[in-house]
Amino acid sequence: METKRTLVIGASGQVGTELTAALRNQYGVDAIIASDIHPDEKLQKQGPFELLNVLDKPRLEAIIDQYQIDTIYHLAALLSATGEKNPPLAWDLNCNGLLNVLNVMRDKGLKQLFWPSTIAVFGPHTPREETPQFCVMDPNTMYGLTKLVGERLCEYYFEKYGVDVRSIRYPGLIGWKSAPGGGTTDYAVHIFYAALQTGEYTCFLSEDTRLPMMHMEDAIRATIDLMHADASRLTIRSSYNISGCSFTPRELSNIIKESLPDFVIKYEPDYRQAIADSWPQSIDDNIAQNDWDWKPKYNTAKLTEDMLIHIREMLAEKA
Numbered sequence: 001m002e003t004k005r006t007l008v009i010g011a012s013g014q015v016g017t018e019l020t021a022a023l024r025n026q027y028g029v030d031a032i033i034a035s036d037i038h039p040d041e042k043l044q045k046q047g048p049f050e051l052l053n054v055l056d057k058p059r060l061e062a063i064i065d066q067y068q069i070d071t072i073y074h075l076a077a078l079l080s081a082t083g084e085k086n087p088p089l090a091w092d093l094n095c096n097g098l099l100n101v102l103n104v105m106r107d108k109g110l111k112q113l114f115w116p117s118t119i120a121v122f123g124p125h126t127p128r129e130e131t132p133q134f135c136v137m138d139p140n141t142m143y144g145l146t147k148l149v150g151e152r153l154c155e156y157y158f159e160k161y162g163v164d165v166r167s168i169r170y171p172g173l174i175g176w177k178s179a180p181g182g183g184t185t186d187y188a189v190h191i192f193y194a195a196l197q198t199g200e201y202t203c204f205l206s207e208d209t210r211l212p213m214m215h216m217e218d219a220i221r222a223t224i225d226l227m228h229a230d231a232s233r234l235t236i237r238s239s240y241n242i243s244g245c246s247f248t249p250r251e252l253s254n255i256i257k258e259s260l261p262d263f264v265i266k267y268e269p270d271y272r273q274a275i276a277d278s279w280p281q282s283i284d285d286n287i288a289q290n291d292w293d294w295k296p297k298y299n300t301a302k303l304t305e306d307m308l309i310h311i312r313e314m315l316a317e318k319a
């Protein structure tokens with residue numbers, strides 16, 4: 001029998017770049033088929049790559065047949081800030097793209113699907129501190145509401161059709177290997193480049209905006225661990241709350257100043273402030289801890305140290 005393979009959809013993005021590399025380390029390069037709507041020279045050089053618009057279902061089906069795919073990581077989405085600039089596209093990509101994938105999973109009897117949700121599924125009436133798994137969810141961004149629809153679809157396809165779908169509500173993700181793709185927490189990546197390159201940064205959120213965040217390494221480990229978890233232990237088939245660390249721009253800049261004392265930060269909040277103000281400040285992830293032993297490795301200080309070390313090295317290599 002032919003070996004089964006894994007398809008990553010949206011592989012060129014912030015998460016996809018790192019997840020594809022991690023999966024290839026674990027399962028071998030040829031077992032992981034990267035795909036994206038845009039060509040990606042770097043990914044194409046590293047291993048199998050296919051151009052794929054997830055809204056094109058026949059093309060999705062053809063790739064699945066060609067490579068004997070049995071597992072999908074579906075990452076393609078329009079994020080919070082870009083979604084507000086083009087709400088119809090956010091709806092189409094985030095809802096219809098997921099529906100295509102779920103229908104193909106069901107119709108072809110594929111083994112497993114990972115699809116990420118987000119803390120943007122919460123809204124202004126959600127308890128903001130230690131936000132529980134189950135509570136009021138009234139997202140007021142197109143991104144957040146499409147992801148809430150997605151969560152309900154995932155649970156529905158699990159209950160009704162037995163699709164083994166697994167999901168995490170990622171907080172803001174912070175890593176040095178790939179650039180963020182238009183979210184409200186992107187400042188927490190940009191700030192490190194600015195601190196090292198120019199010594200100053202203008203933040204698009206106010207100084208006391210506290211948001212849940214996570215080091216990318218923790219997020220990738222959480223994703224792969226959840227996919228390996230014993231199905232009989234999993235009690236959530238919509239999407240799991242998980243927590244990494246939580247900080248404000250002021251707290252982050254103060255930690256950066258411990259290494260770079262001359263760093264200067266200014267605050268000029270823009271339209272993204274309203275989005276951030278509707279989101280939780282911290283997350284209760286008890287169920288993920290119990291169901292699949294989730295535990296983050298990075299707190300804010302460790303995350304800052306790691307980002308500064310690696311971005312400094314990268315900038316030195318380019319110089």
Ligand SMILES: NC(=O)c1ccc[n+]([C@@H]2O[C@H](COP(=O)([O-])OP(=O)(O)OC[C@H]3O[C@@H](n4cnc5c(N)ncnc54)[C@H](O)[C@@H]3O)[C@@H](O)[C@H]2O)c1
Binds near residue numbers: 009014
């Ligand atoms: N990065 C974060 O902080 C964060 C936080 C919460 C949830 N998430 C979720 O994680 C997933 C990945 O996020 P990301 O930060 O890597 O996003 P990103 O914007 O960096 O990457 C998305 C990728 O999808 C591709 N894409 C766009 N339209 C496509 C289409 N029609 N067909 C196929 N590919 C298409 C893009 O070219 C891009 O490479 C998303 O579902 C997002 O909602 C991310």
